[in-house]
Amino acid sequence: MNLAATRIFTDDVDALVAFYEQVTGIAAARVHPMFAELRTPTGTLAIASTATVPLLGADAARGGANRSVALDFLVDDVDETYRALRGGVSAFVHQPTDMPWGNRSLLVRDPDGNLINFFTPVTAAAGERFATRPQE
Known part of the structure; x- marks a missing residue:
């Protein structure tokens, strides 16, 4: 089984x-x-109007209501990503920070409040977890 989107x-x-x-x-x-x-080599991010929700079932989803999922984007340099996003992103959760599991991470919120994590592995163990995955 593969996660498609x-x-x-x-x-x-x-x-x-x-x-x-x-x-x-x-x-x-x-x-x-x-x-x-938005298609990447490792997965697709789909964006759908809440007007499509009735096709899925009554109250199956609600826009802007998520506080339990983060979208993770592997980037080459999280500090450069931070510099590039400062002018266009208004909701930073935290600046680049080294995490205990070996990633350097930047958290922001999209316009609907969804949490987005841009990260770069900074330890050998973290780097190995992503070494075999295709990148852009």
């Missing part, structure tokens, strides 16, 4: 797509006005 439901697809295009440098594929995908 992570989907965020939002009331403002255009704003969320613009945010993720800016912070990732990846152009979204607009499959439909209510749906977009």
Whole structure:
């Protein structure tokens, strides 16, 4: 089994797509006005309008209500990512910090309040966990 995508439901697809295009440098594929995908070598981030939720079942999802999941983006240099994002991201949770599990991590929130972690392995053990995964 492979995880194919992570989907965020939002009331403002255009704003969320613009945010993720800016912070990732990846152009979204607009499959439909209510749906977009940012495709990376290791997975896809899908962004869907909350107007699509009734197709899934009553109250199956709610935009802007997440406080239990973080999106993790492996980057070459988290400090450079921080410098690049300072002018365009308004909600920093914390600046680059070394974590006990061997990553240097930067946490921000997207326009809907979802937590995003940009990280770079800084120890050999952390680097080995990601060495076999494809990168851009």
